[in-house]
Amino acid sequence: MSEDTVPQNTEERIKEAARKVFMEKGFDGTTTRDIAEAAGINVALTNYYFRSKEKLFRMIFEDAHREFFHESHELLQRPISLREKIPQLIASDFRLFAKNPNLSLFLITERHRHPELLATAKEAPPAVLFFLNQVQEAVTQGEIRPVAPAHVLQLIMANVQFVFLSKPIMFQCTNISPTAYAEFVSQHQQLVTQMIMIYLFDF
Amino acid sequence: MSEDTVPQNTEERIKEAARKVFMEKGFDGTTTRDIAEAAGINVALTNYYFRSKEKLFRMIFEDAHREFFHESHELLQRPISLREKIPQLIASDFRLFAKNPNLSLFLITERHRHPELLATAKEAPPAVLFFLNQVQEAVTQGEIRPVAPAHVLQLIMANVQFVFLSKPIMFQCTNISPTAYAEFVSQHQQLVTQMIMIYLFDF
DNA sequence: CAATGTTTTAAACAGTTGATTAATTTTTTG
DNA sequence: CAAAAAATTAATCAACTGTTTAAAACATTG
Numbered sequence: 001m002s003e004d005t006v007p008q009n010t011e012e013r014i015k016e017a018a019r020k021v022f023m024e025k026g027f028d029g030t031t032t033r034d035i036a037e038a039a040g041i042n043v044a045l046t047n048y049y050f051r052s053k054e055k056l057f058r059m060i061f062e063d064a065h066r067e068f069f070h071e072s073h074e075l076l077q078r079p080i081s082l083r084e085k086i087p088q089l090i091a092s093d094f095r096l097f098a099k100n101p102n103l104s105l106f107l108i109t110e111r112h113r114h115p116e117l118l119a120t121a122k123e124a125p126p127a128v129l130f131f132l133n134q135v136q137e138a139v140t141q142g143e144i145r146p147v148a149p150a151h152v153l154q155l156i157m158a159n160v161q162f163v164f165l166s167k168p169i170m171f172q173c174t175n176i177s178p179t180a181y182a183e184f185v186s187q188h189q190q191l192v193t194q195m196i197m198i199y200l201f202d203f
Numbered sequence: 204m205s206e207d208t209v210p211q212n213t214e215e216r217i218k219e220a221a222r223k224v225f226m227e228k229g230f231d232g233t234t235t236r237d238i239a240e241a242a243g244i245n246v247a248l249t250n251y252y253f254r255s256k257e258k259l260f261r262m263i264f265e266d267a268h269r270e271f272f273h274e275s276h277e278l279l280q281r282p283i284s285l286r287e288k289i290p291q292l293i294a295s296d297f298r299l300f301a302k303n304p305n306l307s308l309f310l311i312t313e314r315h316r317h318p319e320l321l322a323t324a325k326e327a328p329p330a331v332l333f334f335l336n337q338v339q340e341a342v343t344q345g346e347i348r349p350v351a352p353a354h355v356l357q358l359i360m361a362n363v364q365f366v367f368l369s370k371p372i373m374f375q376c377t378n379i380s381p382t383a384y385a386e387f388v389s390q391h392q393q394l395v396t397q398m399i400m401i402y403l404f405d406f
Numbered sequence: 407c408a409a410t411g412t413t414t415t416a417a418a419c420a421g422t423t424g425a426t427t428a429a430t431t432t433t434t435t436g
Numbered sequence: 437c438a439a440a441a442a443a444t445t446a447a448t449c450a451a452c453t454g455t456t457t458a459a460a461a462c463a464t465t466g
Contacts, residue, residue: 010413028231029316032454042415047455054454109312111371113232121375128376150377150387151394155362157369162361165368168314169360172324173331174353184353191354195402213443235424245445250425257424 011049014039018046019060023102026109027057027117054117061110062120064103069125071096076127082138083201085131086156087193093160094189104161128153145203152200159192214252217242221249222263226305229312230260230320257320264313265323267306272328274299279330285341286404288334289359290396296363297392307364331356348406355403362395 017039021030032053036043050056071092078085097104111121135149163185170176176184220242224233235256239246253259274295281288300307314324338352366388373379379387 025316026229026231026312028229031452033452043454044416044456045414048413052454105311105315108308108368108372109229112308113228115371121372124376124378132377147394148387148390150373150379151391153376154366154369154373154391155395155398157372158361158365159358162365162368163357165311165365166357166360168318169311169324170353170357173327173356174335175327176353184351187351188354188357191350192358195358195398198402199398234422236422246424247426247446248444251443255424 010039010041010045014041014046014049014056015059018056019063022057022060023064023100023106026106027114058117058119061107061118064106065118065120067100068096068103068107069127073125073127077130082134082144083197085134086152086196086200089156090160090189090193090196093156094163094185097161097164098185101164101167104164108165144200147200152196155196159196160189163188213242213244213248217244217249217252217259218262221259222266225260225263226267226303226309229309230317261320261322264310264321267309268321268323270303271299271306271310272330276328276330280333285337285347286400288337289355289399289403292359293363293392293396293399296359297366297388300364300367301388304367304370307367311368347403350403355399358399362399363392366391 014035018035021034021038025034030053032046033043035046035056039046046053046056050059072089075085075088075092080088111118115121132149132153135144135147135152138144139146139149167181170184171181217238221238224237224241228237233256235249236246238249238256238259242249249256249259253262275292278288278291278295314321318324335352335356338347338350338355341347342349342352370384373387374384
């Protein structure tokens with residue numbers, strides 16, 4: 001995905017610049033001239049390749065949306081036990097958001113501010129439904145604590161994504177150093193995994 | 204705070220309208236004309252009372268920031284055990300964000316997008332430091348599982364705030380009905396409290 | 407090489423933005 | 437009530453916005 005090499009292909013170069021700027025400043029905070037400058041091209045070219053700022057944004061958002069669901073897609077419906085699956089899901093999400101620290105804020109903000117632009121973000125992904133069923137099944141079998149499956153999804157998403165959302169406020173509250181923070185994040189992944197597993201399986 | 208009665212005081216009416224619009228659409232997505240319309244006044248009046256959009260925004264953000272910390276301020280340094288304090292903190296935060304569903308997204312987004320405008324959001328609040336010390340003390344005394352205090356703060360914030368941040372995506376993933384969702388949120392508060400308490404105290 | 411198609415550019419357009427102005431209405435006060 | 441002060445308005449400003457245009461530069465090909 002995000003290679004450091006600048007692509008010679010102009011269309012791709014615009015798309016990458018747009019992704020970078022949109023992710024950082026959001027749809028409202030981004031101007032076509034911002035994107036053009038980031039891509040090192042003339043303003044008119046963004047409209048030459050993508051017909052409008054809106055269409056370009058739609059494309060970027062849908063890519064990001066896909067990236068978010070694609071990461072866990074296969075894992076969610078893999079035929080393994082929850083005891084294996086949940087720690088792997090957490091690890092996989094931590095990896096995704098560590099690689100892409102703005103992704104969570106971007107998806108949440110734009111979904112909230114511009115729901116009309118987001119055709120993709122409508123139907124429930126089948127892989128998620130599969131996972132929810134698996135949780136329900138585990139509850140029925142008495143393997144895990146009896147909870148509505150949505151809670152498990154909520155727990156995983158919250159405890160992974162919020163780490164990246166709250167980075168600035170955690171810096172303020174704890175006066176932590178940047179190097180120590182990286183260590184903190186990695187420790188938190190372990191802690192969250194352990195906490196959720198204990199909660200679900202030891203009851 | 205947010206009375207439903209429209210205040211006759213013009214300054215207050217502008218401020219309330221600004222708060223509403225800024226919270227919903229963010230700094231970049233808001234125009235001075237949006238605010239004027241929401242307040243039912245002429246555009247020029249926003250600059251008559253507050254000298255610029257930026258100054259008005261600063262005021263709104265700082266209010267929101269204060270509101271966020273004020274809610275827990277007293278509770279954080281109350282001389283009670285963590286066994287009592289943590290569930291109360293979670294309950295207090297749930298109450299705050301339920302009353303103000305956009306607060307979390309607003310604070311996180313604007314802090315990320317416009318750090319230069321936010322003078323307030325710099326120093327660590329003493330009440331938070333008090334709480335972190337109390338956690339450290341409890342660890343030393345062997346009362347709770349040995350964890351770095353920042354993790355506890357992170358757990359509480361994540362598991363409360365993300366519920367409100369993820370409302371749209373949870374609707375997508377679970378096809379839940381609006382009435383069922385309210386029940387889900389209330390259940391999740393219980394679940395999260397229980398999970399964190401078990402994790403910290405049973406080890 | 408000339409003709410043709412593609413990519414890129416500078417310039418411009420109409421609409422919107424935050425902000426100011428100068429005039430008008432409303433309120434206060436001596 | 438009249439004069440002064442304060443609040444409110446419509447009109448306007450320059451800067452910026454997304455988008456389009458028409459011309460230039462570049463590449464392709466017969």
